[in-house]
Amino acid sequence: MSGSFPGAQMVGRLAAVMRAVSSGMPKGISAIEASRITGLPRPTVHRLLGALAAEGFCDQDHRSGRWMLGPEVYLMGAVAAERYDITSIAREHVAGLAAATGESAFLSVRRGDETVCLLREDGAFPIRSFVLYEGVRFPLGVASAGLVMLSFMDQSAMERYLGSRDLSAEYGEAHAPESLRQRISQTRSDGWALNPGLIVEGSWGMGAAVFDQADQPAWSLSLTGIESRFRSERRAEMGRLLLHHAHELTKKLRQSGSMSVR
Numbered sequence: 001m002s003g004s005f006p007g008a009q010m011v012g013r014l015a016a017v018m019r020a021v022s023s024g025m026p027k028g029i030s031a032i033e034a035s036r037i038t039g040l041p042r043p044t045v046h047r048l049l050g051a052l053a054a055e056g057f058c059d060q061d062h063r064s065g066r067w068m069l070g071p072e073v074y075l076m077g078a079v080a081a082e083r084y085d086i087t088s089i090a091r092e093h094v095a096g097l098a099a100a101t102g103e104s105a106f107l108s109v110r111r112g113d114e115t116v117c118l119l120r121e122d123g124a125f126p127i128r129s130f131v132l133y134e135g136v137r138f139p140l141g142v143a144s145a146g147l148v149m150l151s152f153m154d155q156s157a158m159e160r161y162l163g164s165r166d167l168s169a170e171y172g173e174a175h176a177p178e179s180l181r182q183r184i185s186q187t188r189s190d191g192w193a194l195n196p197g198l199i200v201e202g203s204w205g206m207g208a209a210v211f212d213q214a215d216q217p218a219w220s221l222s223l224t225g226i227e228s229r230f231r232s233e234r235r236a237e238m239g240r241l242l243l244h245h246a247h248e249l250t251k252k253l254r255q256s257g258s259m260s261v262r
């Protein structure tokens with residue numbers, strides 16, 4: 001990580017560690033896991049976690065040794081929520097999708113080259129997928145939320161991303177650039193994205209994009225469940241529901257003037 005001003009590298013490392021800790025919420029994350037996620041040496045991660053804890057940005061459970069976000073993050077988040085939080089507006093649509101389908105429904109937000117799950121609502125069907133949960137992050141193009149947001153980005157931005165990333169080593173050949181291009185083409189044709197068990201076998205998902213005032217995909221609504229609940233005839237029905245709720249949520253967010261967090 002490098003930057004154009006003194007201290008930029010340290011800021012980047014601190015941010016990377018905080019994002020890694022965030023990805024482990026609510027159970028927390030070990031320093032070894034944070035080191036693996038960030039690519040930083042374990043002693044460096046320990047020092048950064050200690051510095052963040054001293055300022056209240058991280059906290060350690062001394063029984064388990066795991067690290068979690070600290071109280072300062074909550075306080076800052078409460079202030080930032082007035083500008084960026086859309087969960088109060090989106091909650092009825094997430095709940096509506098869960099009630100109508102029986103599956104688990106989600107709201108995710110685009111943050112840079114990642115998606116972050118903000119909200120989960122479980123439907124009545126008793127067997128559930130736990131690939132997505134509040135706070136989990138995936139790169140763009142991974143899971144239905146990440147695929148649908150990538151698919152409806154500006155063509156130039158999408159091509160830059162695909163030219164700079166090869167997700168196949170971590171997520172399989174279906175996430176190699178050319179395979180992603182094929183899936184993006186299908187997503188654009190359908191209007192919604194499909195994840196046919198590519199992250200966890202048997203765990204399927206579908207997602208629809210929610211657009212900001214600049215007509216960019218800033219959020220998504222998605223559904224996950226077991227493969228037998230995502231047969232082709234049912235996917236058409238769920239796709240229509242996703243697109244309906246995504247369209248209605250887009251209209252509400254534009255009327256409210258809500259900001260994206262890209």
